[in-house]
Amino acid sequence: MITALISKKGGVGKTTTCVNLAAALAGIGKKVLVVDLDSQASASLSLGVPREKLAPSIADVLLHSMPVGEAIRPTRTGGLDILPASSDLTSFDSIMASQPNKELVLGKRLRHAESFYDFILLDCPSSLSLLPISALVAADNFILPVVPQFLALEGVRNLLPTAERLYQRFGKRTDLLGIVLTIVDYRTKVNRTNIDTIRSQFGNSVFAIEIRTNIRLAEAPSEGKTIFEYDRTCAGAKAYRLLAAETLIRASQLGRRNSASTTA
Ligand SMILES: Nc1ncnc2c1ncn2[C@@H]1O[C@H](COP(=O)(O)OP(=O)(O)O)[C@@H](O)[C@H]1O
Ligand SMILES: [Mg+2]
Numbered sequence: 287m288i289t290a291l292i293s294k295k296g297g298v299g300k301t302t303t304c305v306n307l308a309a310a311l312a313g314i315g316k317k318v319l320v321v322d323l324d325s326q327a328s329a330s331l332s333l334g335v336p337r338e339k340l341a342p343s344i345a346d347v348l349l350h351s352m353p354v355g356e357a358i359r360p361t362r363t364g365g366l367d368i369l370p371a372s373s374d375l376t377s378f379d380s381i382m383a384s385q386p387n388k389e390l391v392l393g394k395r396l397r398h399a400e401s402f403y404d405f406i407l408l409d410c411p412s413s414l415s416l417l418p419i420s421a422l423v424a425a426d427n428f429i430l431p432v433v434p435q436f437l438a439l440e441g442v443r444n445l446l447p448t449a450e451r452l453y454q455r456f457g458k459r460t461d462l463l464g465i466v467l468t469i470v471d472y473r474t475k476v477n478r479t480n481i482d483t484i485r486s487q488f489g490n491s492v493f494a495i496e497i498r499t500n501i502r503l504a505e506a507p508s509e510g511k512t513i514f515e516y517d518r519t520c521a522g523a524k525a526y527r528l529l530a531a532e533t534l535i536r537a538s539q540l541g542r543r544n545s546a547s548t549t550a
Contacts, residue, residue: 287537288396288406289463290425295441296412299431299468301328302503303529304409306522307429309512310530312365316404319358321396322371323417329409330370333361334510345374347395349381354399363512369399379416388416389456393424414448422449423456427463427540429533434467434480442488461540466529468497493536495528 291304301324308318322329327340346352347369358369382388396406408425410418422428430445432438442465453459465488471477485492497503500522506513513523 287404287427288400288408288425289533289537290408290410290418290421290428290460291431292408292410292418292421292428292445293430293432293441294412294414294444295433298412298433298441299466299497300412301332301409302507303429303431303466303468303497303526304407305329305332305507306503306513306526307529307533308366308405308407309363309514310526311405311533312363313514313527314530314534315365317365317402319367319369319399319403319406321369321406321408323375323392323408323421324371324411325373325375326411327371327373328507330368331510332507333363333366333368333512335359335361335368335370336510340370340372343370343372343374345372345378348378348391349374354395358399362515367403375417382416389420389423389452392417392420396424414444419448419452422452422460423458425460427461427537429463430465431468432465432484433469434477434484436476436480438480438484439487442484459544461544462491463533463536463540464493465491466493466495466497470496470498472498493529493532495525495532497522497525497529500525 291300293300304320308320312318320329330340342352342357347354347357358367361368408421410421432441449460502517502520503513503522506516513526
């Protein structure tokens, strides 16, 4: 199953969620691959890949036809592999500009890796440029992290019609696995009000677990560690374990719903 962590807005916890959800899923015995699609390589660095060892990266796979297996490497977390990003990714949009069906290239390249993993998580840059769009097309479903602050709903309103348009164009549906509320601070009234609004508007589409502000989650990446390596007993680690458990339930519900609709 391929899941994209996506949002046009930056700083909403896409990378933090991608890395720690992946580590939590690996912790319960799943085979997981993180594909870093952000030229800043935050997910790769957070998973302990040294900056000078980012190559070979997804850029080589996408731009130089390197077989995907040659760029994938293990992390220190058992069962969790990384396909790193590098700054070469910044030229992806311009190099691909005139290619027909350029949105399909990522999915085609990842197909060779799919059978080796239970979960492939795509960490997207904060935009709706070619790479995140390609990620949406390649993915079976997507997770949309939202910080319940001012204008939080804009991000959701942008993305759902985009997913629908891609379905019209490529004929492959990408389901919303869930909206996850991140960097939540219950002390502020605006957070509480926005959570209520988002939950009443999107109901079941919102993960029950909310990821609260936790300083340990912000500290771990600077040591190139997942939250479970950095402080496995902190509230952030517990939250991502619960998110992983809920992800498994939601994924199996989506799987059941989709197989019912294809046999109907
Ligand atoms: N639950 C959290 N508590 C505290 N800080 C967080 C939390 N989630 C993310 N952060 C921090 O917020 C910043 C933005 O998160 P990040 O995952 O990089 O967002 P994005 O990938 O969407 O741009 C980072 O500095 C990260 O360490
Ligand atoms: Mg990021």
